[in-house]
Amino acid sequence: MRKAKLKIKDFIIDDLWEYLIIFASIALCAWIFDKWIEAIMFCVAHTCVRNSFDKQFHFNSTAYCLSLTLAIIWFAIPITLPLATSLLASIPISFLICFFGYLA
Numbered sequence: 001m002r003k004a005k006l007k008i009k010d011f012i013i014d015d016l017w018e019y020l021i022i023f024a025s026i027a028l029c030a031w032i033f034d035k036w037i038e039a040i041m042f043c044v045a046h047t048c049v050r051n052s053f054d055k056q057f058h059f060n061s062t063a064y065c066l067s068l069t070l071a072i073i074w075f076a077i078p079i080t081l082p083l084a085t086s087l088l089a090s091i092p093i094s095f096l097i098c099f100f101g102y103l104a
Contacts, residue, residue, distance in 0.1 A: 018066060025070050029077045038080040038090065045094040046076075050101075057104040072097055 030039035050056060059065045076097065081089035 018062070021066065022069060022073070025073050026077070029074055033078045035077055035080065035082070037083050039077045041083070041087075042076055042080050042090040042094065045090040046097065049091065049094040050098045053098050053102040055102060056098065057101040 026039055026043065030036045057068075059068065076090075076093050080093060
């Protein structure tokens with residue numbers, strides 16, 4: 001029980017702010033470009049596709065990783081085709097992002 005409390009405390013102190021920034025950025029990007037469904041589809045596709053690769057690119061600094069993540073969000077969501085055009089447009093975009101992350 002005590003270990004669980006420590007893990008939760010560590011998560012809140014160390015990682016929660018990063019997730020809040022990322023989710024806020026996704027919401028802001030979806031709101032600005034009016035692509036709510038596309039943003040959700042991209043997040044789901046990226047989460048599923050990245051598990052197909054055994055490694056991903058990461059910087060040694062949290063600030064650099066967060067900057068790269070935000071850049072990917074602001075690049076990928078606007079270029080995702082609308083739902084009326086393609087239901088699966090987010091999958092190739094996610095695959096390319098994960099593939100280049102794997103190569104790097």
